[in-house]
Amino acid sequence: MIDERPLPVTDDPADAPMWEAALRGELVVQACVDCGRLRFPPRPMCPDCQSLDTGWQKLSGRGKLWSYCVAHPPLLPAFEKDAPYNVAVIQLDEAPTLRIFGRVVRGGAASGSGEAREPVDPSLLVIGARLQVVFEKVADDVALPLFLLEDDVA
Amino acid sequence: MGSLSDSTAIVGLAESEYARSLGASELELSCRVVRDALADAGVDPREVDALASFTMEGPADFELARAVGMGELNFFSQVAHGGGAACGAVAQVAMAISCGMAQVGVVWRSRKRGAKSSRVWAQVNDRISDQWKYSRPVGLLRPVDEVALMARRYMHEYGLKREQLAEVALAQREHANLNPRAAMYEKPLDLATYLDARWISEPLCLYDNCLESDGAVAVVIVSAERARDCRTRPVFIHSASQGMGEQYQVMTNFHCDDPLAGCSGATARNLWRQADAVPADVKVAQLYDAFSPLVLLSLETYGLCPVGEAGGFVEGGTLGPGGSLPVNTSGGSLSEAYVHGMNLLNEGVRQMRGSSTSQVEDADLCLVTSAHVVPSSALLLRN
Numbered sequence: 001m002i003d004e005r006p007l008p009v010t011d012d013p014a015d016a017p018m019w020e021a022a023l024r025g026e027l028v029v030q031a032c033v034d035c036g037r038l039r040f041p042p043r044p045m046c047p048d049c050q051s052l053d054t055g056w057q058k059l060s061g062r063g064k065l066w067s068y069c070v071a072h073p074p075l076l077p078a079f080e081k082d083a084p085y086n087v088a089v090i091q092l093d094e095a096p097t098l099r100i101f102g103r104v105v106r107g108g109a110a111s112g113s114g115e116a117r118e119p120v121d122p123s124l125l126v127i128g129a130r131l132q133v134v135f136e137k138v139a140d141d142v143a144l145p146l147f148l149l150e151d152d153v154a
Numbered sequence: 155m156g157s158l159s160d161s162t163a164i165v166g167l168a169e170s171e172y173a174r175s176l177g178a179s180e181l182e183l184s185c186r187v188v189r190d191a192l193a194d195a196g197v198d199p200r201e202v203d204a205l206a207s208f209t210m211e212g213p214a215d216f217e218l219a220r221a222v223g224m225g226e227l228n229f230f231s232q233v234a235h236g237g238g239a240a241c242g243a244v245a246q247v248a249m250a251i252s253c254g255m256a257q258v259g260v261v262w263r264s265r266k267r268g269a270k271s272s273r274v275w276a277q278v279n280d281r282i283s284d285q286w287k288y289s290r291p292v293g294l295l296r297p298v299d300e301v302a303l304m305a306r307r308y309m310h311e312y313g314l315k316r317e318q319l320a321e322v323a324l325a326q327r328e329h330a331n332l333n334p335r336a337a338m339y340e341k342p343l344d345l346a347t348y349l350d351a352r353w354i355s356e357p358l359c360l361y362d363n364c365l366e367s368d369g370a371v372a373v374v375i376v377s378a379e380r381a382r383d384c385r386t387r388p389v390f391i392h393s394a395s396q397g398m399g400e401q402y403q404v405m406t407n408f409h410c411d412d413p414l415a416g417c418s419g420a421t422a423r424n425l426w427r428q429a430d431a432v433p434a435d436v437k438v439a440q441l442y443d444a445f446s447p448l449v450l451l452s453l454e455t456y457g458l459c460p461v462g463e464a465g466g467f468v469e470g471g472t473l474g475p476g477g478s479l480p481v482n483t484s485g486g487s488l489s490e491a492y493v494h495g496m497n498l499l500n501e502g503v504r505q506m507r508g509s510s511t512s513q514v515e516d517a518d519l520c521l522v523t524s525a526h527v528v529p530s531s532a533l534l535l536r537n
Contacts, residue, residue: 001271006278008287040409041288047401066408067310069302070356071293074270076278079293084353087294089303089408099408101289127310144292 005078010141015042017056022135022143029098031057040098059094061133062150066091066099068125085119088147090131102133102145107152117146124149159428160536162248163381163388166195166374167500172337172491174268176368181213183370184264185221191372192222196385197258204229204250204259204375206243208494210236211263218262229256233396235404235528237444238417240495242524242531245394247375257380263496264370273366289406298363298445300405301527302355304414305447309357311414311462314450316357318465320348322446322481323361323488325474330485332475333511337365338489362446364487371496373503389506392519392536393429397421398529405527416526418455425532426457431519433457438480438505438514439521440498443487448526449473453481456521456532475512483512495524499533506537 010019021028030039032046033053045052068088073080089099104125105117117136130150135143168190170176170183178186192199202224205215209232219227229250233239240263247259266272275296282290294300308314327343330336343361351360381388397420401410426432433456441452450464458479459467473481484490484501491497502522504510523532 001276002278002280004280006280006282006290008291009281009283012283041285041403067303067307069294069299069306069358070353071295071299071302072353072355075295076276079295082293084356085293087289087292087299087303089307097409097411099413101294101406101408102292127307138291142291 001076003077005138006076007139007142014044018042019142021056021058022145023137023141025135025143027059027061027133027145028056029059029095031055038095038098040095040100059092063090063092063131065104065125065127065129065131067127068104070122086122086125088125090133090147100145102147104131104147104149107148120149158248158252158391158394159430160390160392161252161378162375163378163390164244164373164503164535165376165381165384165386165388166191166197167503168194168372169335169497169500170370172335172367172369174366174368176266180264180266180370181217181221184213184218184262187264187370187372188218188222188260188262191260191374194386195374197374197376199223200225201258202260203227204247204256206231206233206247206259206261208232208236208239208243208263209234210494213264229259233531237442237494237525238528238530240499240524240531241394241522241533242396244373244375244391244499244533245396245531248391248394251375251377257376259375260372261375262370262372263494265493266368267366267492268368285403285406294406296355297405298358299355301445301447302358303408305357308414308447308450312465314465316349317345318469319362319446319450320345321468321471321473322443322449323348325471325477326443326482326486326488328474329480329483329512330489333484333490336485336490337367338485358445358447361488364444364492365489367491367493369491369493369497371493371500373499387507387537389503390536391533392431393425393534394532395421395425395428396529396531397424402529404529407527414451416451416455417528417530418452418523418526421523421530421532422456425534429534431534435519436479436521437519438483438517440483440486440502441481441521441523442495442498442525443482444492444525446488449481451526452523455526456523480512480514483510483514498522502533502535506535
């Protein structure tokens with residue numbers, strides 16, 4: 001069992017642009033150059049028009065809480081110290097079926113940054129709540145999504 | 155009707171004891187259950203010419219075949235996706251026999267997962283390259299977390315209450331308390347204990363999770379004609395299906411139009427298409443239950459109750475002994491053992507033989523399903 005938080009491989013050409021954008025604080029998804037269909041997770045072909053010509057589109061990172069869980073032990077050691085913690089699914093405004101995962105944390109300077117950010121009070125986790133994606137840098141090549149309640153965005 | 159219809163039958167079954175920790179290796183457990191299943195059927199090991207199991211199975215087919223003393227093999231396959239595989243492995247062997255490519259088939263599964271360190275989610279690498287790279291780093295680590303997201307959403311959409319979800323675990327524990335093979339035999343469970351149990355991933359508590367078990371299961375499949383010469387009452391494979399949903403992603407299927415639909419819908423439509431029975435004919439079912447919400451979702455997607463109404467449907471002991479639709483009548487993965495759903499298959503066969511410890515009187519059709527949340531499979535068994 002690993003001690004550290006598992007991280008994504010970021011140098012696969014299939015999704016490297018997404019991880020590079022995350023380091024800039026931007027959420028991008030694939031967009032078919034021929035028909036415009038957005039897709040996530042990244043893959044080589046558009047399922048609508050079978051085009052292999054793929055670009056990337058920046059999204060606002062705004063959306064709604066679709067669902068969440070609150071994880072309790074047993075967990076990996078790197079996560080056990082934070083337990084119980086929430087993991088949420090956000091339904092993105094520009095692409096409602098391309099949901100992504102992250103923790104809902106408190107916003108504002110007082111809550112710290114990166115991994116020091118505190119989770120929101122679970123009573124604020126209401127399905128449909130407005131969320132904003134931000135990114136926390138956790139390694140030189142990795143920034144991971146976090147969600148702020150829209151009311152809490154500084 | 156499909157051409158597979160009742161052309162093959164399950165004629166032998168066996169399982170090991172189920173426990174948190176068994177001394178024997180997976181290969182030894184496999185040998186024992188395959189030998190015992192063949193003896194149950196009255197078939198000599200040298201007659202076996204077809205084998206199927208899971209891609210996740212430890213012992214290789216050739217190791218099992220040479221250890222048990224099988225003859226020449228002419229069909230061997232493995233079905234992927236863990237809990238989705240059991241009925242698919244049976245379906246593939248049944249197809250091979252039905253079309254004449256093989257004559258005597260064995261499907262088996264051995265699994266030693268009782269020890270905490272053996273859990274699949276705990277084996278993650280420090281860098282992830284597959285589809286879990288988008289979810290595990292943010293803390294969505296375990297299958298229970300992934301299913302908890304579905305359960306929470308289901309509660310939001312359809313108003314499911316914990317007391318209704320509890321009906322699954324409580325009914326299966328009642329069945330287990332009639333089954334001396336079950337790990338939870340003589341361990342009653344009540345609603346208060348369920349509601350007070352520790353969380354694993356909210357909204358799911360300890361009792362919404364399957365057991366972690368060591369154990370092995372095997373079944374023997376032959377043609378309907380050959381079945382007449384076997385020792386046991388044949389249990390016919392009336393219909394069989396595999397299914398993978400559109401735009402589907404294993405376990406983290408949240409990037410599509412309807413994440414709750416899973417793979418049961420695709421499996422079920424194809425299962426019923428081939429059958430001369432309808433969901434209302436099902437009086438007993440074995441529904442894959444690694445986590446209790448999967449039972450509710452399977453009840454709906456296989457047409458046993460309307461979509462969104464499973465919570466109300468299961469109230470009042472519907473799924474338990476004497477209920478209107480007994481489900482997972484051995485105790486299932488929650489209370490008998492977790493062998494990737496293969497013990498559900500054995501229980502389905504027992505119901506059709508009339509030898510279940512929680513026998514449903516006059517049951518002549520049993521639905522057996524594999525996991526809702528992975529590319530899946532299902533069987534309709536008939537006696």
